[in-house]
Amino acid sequence: xxxxxxxxxxxxxxxxxxxxxxxxxxxxxxxxxxxxxxxxxxxxxxxxxxxxxxxxxxxxxxxxxxxxxxxxxxxxxxxxxxxxxxxxxxxxxxxxxxxxxxxxxxxxxxxxxxxxxxxxxxxxxxxxxxxxxxxxxxxxxxxxxxxxxxxxxxxxxxxxxxxxxxxxxxxxxxxxxxxxxxxxxxxxxxxxxxxxxxxxxxxxxxxxxxxxxxxxxxxxxxxxxxxxxxxxxxxxxxxxxxxx
Amino acid sequence: xxxxxxxxxxxxxxxxxxxxxxxxxxxxxxxxxxxxxxxxxxxxxxxxxxxxxxxxxxxxxxxxxxxxxxxxxxxxxxxxxxxxxxxxxxxxxxxxxxxxxxxxxxxxxxxxxxxxxxxxxxxxxxxxxxxxxxxxxxxxxxxxxxxxxxxxxxxxxxxxxxxxxxxxxxxxxxxxxxxxxxxxxxxxxxxxxxxxxxxxxxxxxxxxxxxxxxxxxxxxxxxxxxxxxxxxxxxxxxxxxxxxxxxxxxxxxxxxxxxxxxxxxxxxxxxxxxxxxxxxxxxxxxxxxxxxxxxxxxxxx
Numbered sequence: 001x002x003x004x005x006x007x008x009x010x011x012x013x014x015x016x017x018x019x020x021x022x023x024x025x026x027x028x029x030x031x032x033x034x035x036x037x038x039x040x041x042x043x044x045x046x047x048x049x050x051x052x053x054x055x056x057x058x059x060x061x062x063x064x065x066x067x068x069x070x071x072x073x074x075x076x077x078x079x080x081x082x083x084x085x086x087x088x089x090x091x092x093x094x095x096x097x098x099x100x101x102x103x104x105x106x107x108x109x110x111x112x113x114x115x116x117x118x119x120x121x122x123x124x125x126x127x128x129x130x131x132x133x134x135x136x137x138x139x140x141x142x143x144x145x146x147x148x149x150x151x152x153x154x155x156x157x158x159x160x161x162x163x164x165x166x167x168x169x170x171x172x173x174x175x176x177x178x179x180x181x182x183x184x185x186x187x188x189x190x191x192x193x194x195x196x197x198x199x200x201x202x203x204x205x206x207x208x209x210x211x212x213x214x215x216x217x218x219x220x221x222x223x224x225x226x227x228x229x230x231x232x233x234x235x236x237x238x239x240x241x242x243x244x
Numbered sequence: 245x246x247x248x249x250x251x252x253x254x255x256x257x258x259x260x261x262x263x264x265x266x267x268x269x270x271x272x273x274x275x276x277x278x279x280x281x282x283x284x285x286x287x288x289x290x291x292x293x294x295x296x297x298x299x300x301x302x303x304x305x306x307x308x309x310x311x312x313x314x315x316x317x318x319x320x321x322x323x324x325x326x327x328x329x330x331x332x333x334x335x336x337x338x339x340x341x342x343x344x345x346x347x348x349x350x351x352x353x354x355x356x357x358x359x360x361x362x363x364x365x366x367x368x369x370x371x372x373x374x375x376x377x378x379x380x381x382x383x384x385x386x387x388x389x390x391x392x393x394x395x396x397x398x399x400x401x402x403x404x405x406x407x408x409x410x411x412x413x414x415x416x417x418x419x420x421x422x423x424x425x426x427x428x429x430x431x432x433x434x435x436x437x438x439x440x441x442x443x444x445x446x447x448x449x450x451x452x453x454x455x456x457x458x459x460x461x462x463x464x465x466x467x468x469x470x471x472x473x474x475x476x477x478x479x480x481x482x483x484x485x486x487x488x489x490x491x492x493x494x495x496x497x498x499x500x501x502x503x504x505x506x507x508x509x510x511x512x513x514x515x516x517x518x519x520x521x522x523x524x525x526x527x528x529x530x531x532x533x534x535x536x537x538x539x540x541x542x543x544x545x
Binding site for chain 2: 242244
């Protein structure tokens with residue numbers, strides 16, 4: 001059952017011109033920023049690393065992942081196909097889990113070409129291979145967890161609203177607030193110099209940066225898993241509300 | 245296998261959509277759900293299908309409560325919602341394959357081909373759903389509802405959008421389904437329900453007004469016939485009511501009359517001879533269709 005749902009969504013994504021175009025735009029944008037424009041170019045550093053990529057990519061994913069998942073549930077609700085799903089012998093939790101797994105598969109496949117960046121920088125190092133692979137590995141783990149969080153947030157937004165565009169805008173907003181909102185709040189005079197560390201601790205970027213240092217801390221893993229669970233549970237509650 | 249609906253109610257805000265509805269439907273039976281638009285048919289069917297919880301009451305399939313054991317009960321259910329929601333960018337076979345996967349059908353290809361033939365979709369089976377006409381989309385919806393060979397089939401307005409040829413096919417399909425299934429079929433067209441169902445449940449303002457066998461409904465419809473006749477004269481034609489089998493006659497003005505004729509009688513010949521005799525010309529005549537309101541009045545007395 002879950003597989004049927006996942007297969008449908010993943011297949012729909014990769015046979016949709018709009019979806020594939022959004023991935024192409026993502027790579028064109030990343031390619032320009034990281035290899036052409038000098039400010040964040042990976043070629044300009046003294047050391048071979050992918051720091052620019054891992055700094056820029058969350059900002060792009062903050063828009064890309066909501067765009068990829070905006071119709072996950074909003075469209076099912078708008079077209080009424082959710083009614084047919086809810087009358088099948090599958091629970092709402094299975095529907096949400098399937099939507100989440102589909103979203104993660106899509107963004108994982110979408111990010112696979114970025115491994116070419118790793119290979120390129122590895123080869124461009126002097127000597128060849130002079131790249132902190134531990135840091136890169138940690139960053140990728142952080143990036144995948146961040147993608148999962150953005151996917152969970154987007155599915156939550158999609159479950160709340162019946163319109164794709166509203167779901168897109170709402171999920172961009174909550175992804176932005178989750179990623180940067182806490183950092184911005186920590187700079188308020190109320191917290192600055194006292195609680196600012198703990199306010200920053202609540203944001204995704206704090207834990208993402210920690211993982212990027214190559215430190216796979218249990219605290220950060222638990223943080224990401226909790227946020228994912230919380231928002232998927234919110235999506236589950238929204239779907240259950242349709243029965244009321 | 246049967247459905248038992250016991251005292252279900254549903255309120256949206258301050259509006260009581262369904263109030264204390266109870267009935268049962270058995271295997272081998274087509275139950276027609278009849279009522280005007282907004283009567284509560286769709287809300288009732290959504291509750292019976294298990295994707296809308298009643299505020300109170302109980303619904304069971306074969307004594308299994310659908311809200312307490314939804315996964316077990318929903319295995320027996322096939323459902324066509326009112327607006328026939330479909331994934332428009334999928335192919336016909338693909339969409340059926342998706343639902344076959346949800347039900348974990350053991351031999352999906354064979355079953356899909358069987359259902360495609362059964363609902364008459366063979367010629368269209370390689371098309372995208374969005375390329376199909378409304379009637380064929382409706383067939384895809386019915387195919388999805390019966391794909392897993394459910395024991396209970398709920399069809400909410402299944403004939404909307406079908407042309408006359410398709411109508412007769414789908415009517416026959418629904419009759420065939422009822423051989424070994426419980427079928428509930430909603431419509432606001434009385435003649436349609438008459439042709440397809442064994443039993444009619446009449447609902448209005450969310451309340452059950454009556455349940456009758458189809459024979460009772462037919463008997464009522466045949467009780468009297470109402471003819472509207474227009475003549476070329478505006479003078480009173482009192483002798484119309486002296487025609488054989490005419491029970492009453494009333495002038496509606498401008499030469500138009502409402503004539504009630506006894507059950508099963510044909511007054512056309514007598515009416516023609518009467519016009520020749522009186523030297524008047526019959527400009528127009530039509531037989532009144534039994535309106536939903538008149539059916540309600542008669543059947544809920």
